[in-house]
Amino acid sequence: GDSVTQMEGPVTLSEEAFLTINCTYTATGYPSLFWYVQYPGEGLQLLLKATKADDKGSNKGFEATYRKETTSFHLEKGSVQVSDSAVYFCALSNTGFQKLVFGTGTRLLVSP
Amino acid sequence: DADVTQTPRNRITKTGKRIMLECSQTKGHDRMYWYRQDPGLGLRLIYYSFDVKDINKGEISDGYSVSRQAQAKFSLSLESAIPNQTALYFCATSDHRGDKNIQYFGAGTRLSVL
Numbered sequence: 001g002d003s004v005t006q007m008e009g010p011v012t013l014s015e016e017a018f019l020t021i022n023c024t025y026t027a028t029g030y031p032s033l034f035w036y037v038q039y040p041g042e043g044l045q046l047l048l049k050a051t052k053a054d055d056k057g058s059n060k061g062f063e064a065t066y067r068k069e070t071t072s073f074h075l076e077k078g079s080v081q082v083s084d085s086a087v088y089f090c091a092l093s094n095t096g097f098q099k100l101v102f103g104t105g106t107r108l109l110v111s112p
Numbered sequence: 113d114a115d116v117t118q119t120p121r122n123r124i125t126k127t128g129k130r131i132m133l134e135c136s137q138t139k140g141h142d143r144m145y146w147y148r149q150d151p152g153l154g155l156r157l158i159y160y161s162f163d164v165k166d167i168n169k170g171e172i173s174d175g176y177s178v179s180r181q182a183q184a185k186f187s188l189s190l191e192s193a194i195p196n197q198t199a200l201y202f203c204a205t206s207d208h209r210g211d212k213n214i215q216y217f218g219a220g221t222r223l224s225v226l
Contacts, residue, residue, distance in 0.1 A: 034213070034214075043116070044217045049213070051213075102154040103154055104152055
């Protein structure tokens with residue numbers, strides 16, 4: 001079945017450092033890919049998405065590019081802030097049914 | 113006010129008790145979902161409903177039941193709670209008329225079964 005694999009955390013960075021969180025997927029067909037973010041004490045919220053190969057999703061300085069050849073959707077940000085500390089989930093949704101399959105989540109801790 | 117509201121936010125119960133978690137939404141969405149979140153396991157789908165008359169099991173439905181009382185309300189029940197149901201539970205919604213792949217989450221219910 002469909003699955004998503006994320007790098008284990010926590011990822012610990014200093015403010016203004018470069019961030020990469022790796023995500024790879026296994027799926028039949030042509031899934032849509034997502035990054036959701038969960039801030040402390042809150043539910044998940046959509047950060048960005050991409051629906052086809054080579055699409056780049058972006059939001060709040062975060063970016064991720066849909067790479068079909070490597071089945072990857074890595075999350076990047078050029079300069080993280082303390083307020084970016086959260087848990088980040090990679091997810092996919094395959095055609096025909098709008099069910100999300102989540103990765104295990106990666107906790108990001110940013111220190112001043 | 114939150115668009116997707118879960119009650120209670122926290123609950124402690126004992127093994128064998130029946131418990132209900134409630135979810136209501138003001139987004140006008142037709143689709144609703146229940147997930148549980150466990151450390152190291154991410155979110156796993158328990159049940160989902162595409163409209164009031166449509167209820168479907170997710171990947172981990174054993175030990176749970178649901179009721180879609182109205183388009184805006186979707187409740188999750190644990191008929192006889194057990195300790196390994198201790199988890200963070202999330203309700204989510206989506207809209208088949210919009211981007212069906214985007215789900216909107218409530219703030220979660222933290223459940224502890226002693």
